[in-house]
Amino acid sequence: MIMAIKLINIGFGNIVSANRIISIVSPESAPIKRIIQDARDRGSLIDATYGRRTRAVIVMDSDHVILSAVQPETVAHRLTGREETNEEG
Numbered sequence: 649m650i651m652a653i654k655l656i657n658i659g660f661g662n663i664v665s666a667n668r669i670i671s672i673v674s675p676e677s678a679p680i681k682r683i684i685q686d687a688r689d690r691g692s693l694i695d696a697t698y699g700r701r702t703r704a705v706i707v708m709d710s711d712h713v714i715l716s717a718v719q720p721e722t723v724a725h726r727l728t729g730r731e732e733t734n735e736e737g
Contacts, residue, residue: 672705704718
C-alpha cells in the first residue's frame with residue numbers, strides 16, 4: 649500500500665509531513681516544557697516560531713519536537729483538511 653505524503657503549513661511558510669506527526673499540544677504544562685527542554689538538550693528541537701510566542705508543540709515520530717507560533721487547533725484543522733484564516737496574527 650502506498651501512502652501519499654501530506655504536508656501541512658505550521659506557520660510562516662514552514663511545512664511538516666502530516667504523516668509523521670504524533671501529537672500537537674499546547675506548551676503551557678510542565679511536562680510539555682520538559683519535553684521541549686529534553687529535545688533542546690539532545691539537539692532535536694526545531695524552532696519554527698520566528699521569534700514569536702510558542703503556541704503549539706508538535707511531536708514527530710522521529711523524536712523531533714517542533715515549536716510553532718500557530719494555535720494547536722489551527723494546525724489540527726489543517727491536518728484534517730479544514731483551513732483557518734489569520735493564523736499568524
